[in-house]
Amino acid sequence: MSDLELPIRGRTYREPEGPHSVVVRGRDIEAALQHVASREDCRSLAVISLPTTAPDLTVLAGRRLLLVDGDSGRLRDFAELALRADVEVEWIRSARPPFDRLAAALLPIGAIVLAAGSSSRMSGPQKLLLEVEGMPMVRHAVESASDGGCQQVVVVYSAREVKEAVGDSAELVHNPDAQTGMASSLKVGLRALRPEIEAAAVLLGDQPLVGSRTIAALLRAWRREGSRPAVAVSKKRDSDEGTPGRRAVHWTPPVVLAREMWDDLNALEGDAGARQILDGHPELLDTVPAPGRPDDIDTPEDYAKILTLFPRRKSRKRA
Missing domain, CATH: 3.90.550.10 (Spore Coat Polysaccharide Biosynthesis Protein SpsA; Chain A)
Known part of the structure; x- marks a missing residue:
């Protein structure tokens, strides 16, 4: 699903078995949302480097979303959209994903x-x-x-x-x-x-x-x-x-x-x-x-x- 190399337990590139989290780059968010819609056991999604346009996030209602980006305005726009969709959202203002904070939020x-x-x-x-x-x-x-x-x-x-x-x-x-x-x-x-x-x-x-x-x-x-x-x-x-x-x-x-x-x-x-x-x-x-x-x-x-x-x-x- 993504070429993002992060050594986090249960991160997804292939179809996983059992409860899991998904970590993707912003360009892959649509594919990630399709995955979330098809899998009730996908508990959380992390998006690194947000796209310029925010997609519909309603499929994430009741699940966790972690946003990582260096642009404060983009983080704010995505977070507001997620909150309106009843998504549990957290964000990190950083151009590079910090492993410990990212892993702690997902797990x-x-x-x-x-x-x-x-x-x-x-x-x-x-x-x-x-x-x-x-x-x-x-x-x-x-x-x-x-x-x-x-x-x-x-x-x-x-x-x-x-x-x-x-x-x-x-x-x-x-x-x-x-x-x-x-x-x-x-x-x-x-x-x-x-x-x-x-x-x-x-x-x-x-x-x-x-x-x-x-x-x-x-x-x-x-x-x-x-x-x-x-x-x-x-x-x-x-x-x-x-x-x-x-x-x-x-x-x-x-x-x-x-x-x-x-x-x-x-x-x-x-x-x-x-x-x-x-x-x-x-x-x-x-x-x-x-x-x-x-x-x-x-x-x-x-x-x-x-x-x-x-x-x-x-x-x-x-x-």
Whole structure:
């Protein structure tokens, strides 16, 4: 459909299978609109370098349209026409299509922060309320998801104290069945994501060292053309060191899960979450190295170890 070379997941040159997005140059917009009219599963259209004359955009009603052009007036004219046609429209003023913004608009990703655990191995208060650098650790996960580029952030909680700690920094969803295991929280989170969300980035509330750069790296990897349905952080196993023939990495959350996997995820039970699927089907998973540390905190010793990474600053003496 277009000679535009952009490495975005699911971009269309041939007739695609399943839900997809279309990216075209302005000169090919008529062909793109014909494609959209014939395919209900074409969710969004991106047009790079707009034509001088805007076509009828009513076929895009209820779908997403992204406009990229260096001419402000042309962008405004197209956007006004799209809005009148009940199209969800976004525009970027740029002569060249920026990959990250274009991919984010076509493939929005929501975050699910799993924060409904019982902290059974921690003595004392709910572990997600423990402070790391002056902030409850669950808030670190929320900030990483938001700053890393997730367009929606949902926190699944069980304890009232966790809800209060999160406050208005994210959408909150209660899981009344949290005691049955992580799978129930994952399903609650998936149901809370908006219809336009194409994938879920699943974070654990007890991984305060996973930063926004890690989330951004995962989102970027998942949105690349040719990526698998799931993308997670790679982690080296101590037991694999120096063992010939053994795979030297395995995966750990956070993990990005494509919408096409959600039916299988919603059928899960117990405490293993997405691992129940991905460990049995490694062909579904890509792993990427990440700049952050995916350590999770389960015991007082884990928390003490994390705190050693953030030594308290000595107070200055007043002159």
